[in-house]
Amino acid sequence: MLNMSRQCALAAQKANHVLGCIKTNLTSRSREVSLPLYSALMRPHLEYYVQLWGPQYRRDMELLERVQRRATKLIGGLEHLSYEDRLRELGLFSLEKRRLRGDLVVAFQYLKGASRKDGEGLFIRECSDRTRGNGFKQKEGRFRLGVRKKFFPVRVVRHWNRLPREVVEAPSLEVFKAGLDEALGNMV
Numbered sequence: 001m002l003n004m005s006r007q008c009a010l011a012a013q014k015a016n017h018v019l020g021c022i023k024t025n026l027t028s029r030s031r032e033v034s035l036p037l038y039s040a041l042m043r044p045h046l047e048y049y050v051q052l053w054g055p056q057y058r059r060d061m062e063l064l065e066r067v068q069r070r071a072t073k074l075i076g077g078l079e080h081l082s083y084e085d086r087l088r089e090l091g092l093f094s095l096e097k098r099r100l101r102g103d104l105v106v107a108f109q110y111l112k113g114a115s116r117k118d119g120e121g122l123f124i125r126e127c128s129d130r131t132r133g134n135g136f137k138q139k140e141g142r143f144r145l146g147v148r149k150k151f152f153p154v155r156v157v158r159h160w161n162r163l164p165r166e167v168v169e170a171p172s173l174e175v176f177k178a179g180l181d182e183a184l185g186n187m188v
Contacts, residue, residue, distance in 0.1 A: 008060035015045040015067045022074070029076030035090060038071050046095055065095050088185075097184050103156045104163070108176050 018041050026033065046064050072086040073079055087094060093101065160168070167179035 004056060005060050008063055011045050012063045012067050015042050018042045018045065019067065019071055029074060031075050031090070034075045042071055047098060061096060068095060093184060100159055101180060101184055103152065104159060104180055105177060107156045107160055108173065
């Protein structure tokens with residue numbers, strides 16, 4: 001049986017193991033050394049599970065986030081800062097924001113035609129004459145079962161509709177990503 005909580009626990013265990021190896025074998029705690037090691041060796045374990053499995057329970061997400069929290073504490077000069085301030089200082093997002101960013105990038109690709117055939121009928125455009133917000137609002141569905149709220153098209157629509165017009169109407173994926181990173185950086 002496929003158990004998502006078990007998968008998250010295994011991912012956290014693997015990432016903690018890698019973090020332990022980095023901690024014992026690394027003499028320098030500088031940002032120039034620690035951050036690339038974290039990005040290359042640890043983060044792929046965490047992000048793979050965050051994007052693929054999409055932790056459904058808060059405790060699973062917090063378990064994965066705790067590993068990143070420990071890793072950012074290892075970087076010299078940042079130990080006294082809060083987790084959010086450490087992330088901001090390092091130019092990183094929390095794993096939850098990284099997942100949201102990935103979801104929104106995929107939604108942009110579907111909606112702008114890069115994967116039009118694959119994404120046919122994935123999103124339903126909201127017909128409205130309102131001038132407020134972005135011009136590419138999508139319709140939010142209502143479901144009786146809570147499990148549907150975790151499906152990709154459902155979980156991404158609310159966030160997509162809150163994006164500023166200039167981000168949603170970006171002419172290219174690179175411009176969209178830059179605007180999205182700025183919008184996510186301002187998000188609490």
